[in-house]
Amino acid sequence: MMKTSKALWLIVPAAGRGTRMAAQRPKQYLPLAGRTVLSCTLARLHEVFPEARLCVCLDDTDTWFDPAAVPFTDWRRITGGPERVDSVMLALDAIADEAEDDDLVVVHDAARPCVRSDDLQRLKAVLATEPVGAVLAAPVADTMKRADANERIRHTESRDHLWHALTPQGFRYRLLHDALTYALRSGVPVTDDASAIEAMGHSPQLVSGGRDNLKITHPDDLMLAELVLAAQAESYRK
Numbered sequence: 001m002m003k004t005s006k007a008l009w010l011i012v013p014a015a016g017r018g019t020r021m022a023a024q025r026p027k028q029y030l031p032l033a034g035r036t037v038l039s040c041t042l043a044r045l046h047e048v049f050p051e052a053r054l055c056v057c058l059d060d061t062d063t064w065f066d067p068a069a070v071p072f073t074d075w076r077r078i079t080g081g082p083e084r085v086d087s088v089m090l091a092l093d094a095i096a097d098e099a100e101d102d103d104l105v106v107v108h109d110a111a112r113p114c115v116r117s118d119d120l121q122r123l124k125a126v127l128a129t130e131p132v133g134a135v136l137a138a139p140v141a142d143t144m145k146r147a148d149a150n151e152r153i154r155h156t157e158s159r160d161h162l163w164h165a166l167t168p169q170g171f172r173y174r175l176l177h178d179a180l181t182y183a184l185r186s187g188v189p190v191t192d193d194a195s196a197i198e199a200m201g202h203s204p205q206l207v208s209g210g211r212d213n214l215k216i217t218h219p220d221d222l223m224l225a226e227l228v229l230a231a232q233a234e235s236y237r238k
Contacts, residue, residue: 007103009095009173010045010052010072013087014038014110015059015080027216028110029064033229037216039069040113040229045168046071048120049106055094057087084109085180085190092177101174107193108168111216114228115168119209123168132202133171135194136209137163163206166213169193171204 014028028038035043045052054072057080058065065077078094080087088107092099099105104127108115119136126134144157169192171179179196182188188199197204212228214221 006100007098008049008052009055009099009103009105010049011055011057011088011091011105011107012038012041012045012110013057013080013084013091013107014065015057015062015087016084016110017059025064026059026062027222030216030222032113032222032225036064036066036069037113037222037225038065038110041108041110041115042069043071044113044115044117045108045120047117048124052106053095055091057081057091085184085193085196088193089177089180089184092173092180095173096177099173101172103173104170105173105176106168106170109215112167112213113216114225114232115166115213116210116232119207119213120168123170123207123209126205126207127170130205131172132204133169133175133194133197134205134207135169135192136166136213137206138166138209138211138213139163141211164211165192165194166209167192169204171197175200175202 017026029036032040052072054075055078056075057078060079078091081090123134123136140159140162144159144162146154146157148154171193175197176193179200183190183196183199188196190196194204214225214228216222216225
């Protein structure tokens, strides 16, 4: 059984510009429930990981970031990269002299402010003894179609054992660092952190999470996130 790590590191990549939102500011700074998207995300993470050592990955030219919106005691600003994987790698390199090989590193998208606290608690419990790592995910419910090059249906995919990968995703420091290093050097596509771990021959644990853990990508997502947060708040009051 894997021992509990000495430290818990939390990496939040937030260096993107959110061009698909067609807004005047990066999507992580758009207003949401009286805060910004990033502020909502950090607040939700702090509910379950208050002891975490936070790395917020930001663009060097970012003038929107407000340090006062960070609820963590131990945190630092890291220069992010052009892609999400670059930001995570830069954060891992920045803490290399402090992190132990078996420290837990939890990575969460800045644009996922609706992740449920109980899902975070469940993931945290699994990661305490999981040697490979774990990923919040949701079983696929929709009918899945495989398209051809002309966007015509080629066939219907079976939904059996198909999951939507969400975040957070957590792994031990050394394994994640080695996996991302290998993927970047080998040209392996890294669509999420787990894909790099998989490329090393490992199989992370799936932890079932709520479908309302949406990622804000398009303008309609912001309105939906507002509704989700309001519904979650109402359910907590009951």
